Amino acid sequence: MIMPLSTPYIQDRSPTTSIAGRNSASEKVLLAALLKATSAASNSWLAGRLGMGQPASVSQFVRRFRLRGGENKRGYQHILSRVKT
Numbered sequence: 001m002i003m004p005l006s007t008p009y010i011q012d013r014s015p016t017t018s019i020a021g022r023n024s025a026s027e028k029v030l031l032a033a034l035l036k037a038t039s040a041a042s043n044s045w046l047a048g049r050l051g052m053g054q055p056a057s058v059s060q061f062v063r064r065f066r067l068r069g070g071e072n073k074r075g076y077q078h079i080l081s082r083v084k085t
Helices: 026-038 043-050 055-067 074-084
Strands: none
Touching: 026 043, 026 055, 026 074, 043 055
16 A cells, blocks of 8 residues: 555654654664764764754763663673674
């Protein structure tokens, strides 16, 4: 079935569109931690693109993620290994 372009399934993917949800949503924090580990993305860029509030908030969310052992969890390591290979 081909859906017309006017369906709600097609979303705006412009650079200013951010991921919906709380600033500290686990998916956003995981993605921010991965991007900080594998790229030179700034906190300002991450905050704007992921909708995580102020740039300093990104640092705090990622720091808490790391302190809770998020980098040692299987999902994070699996994604990170796929990015680095």
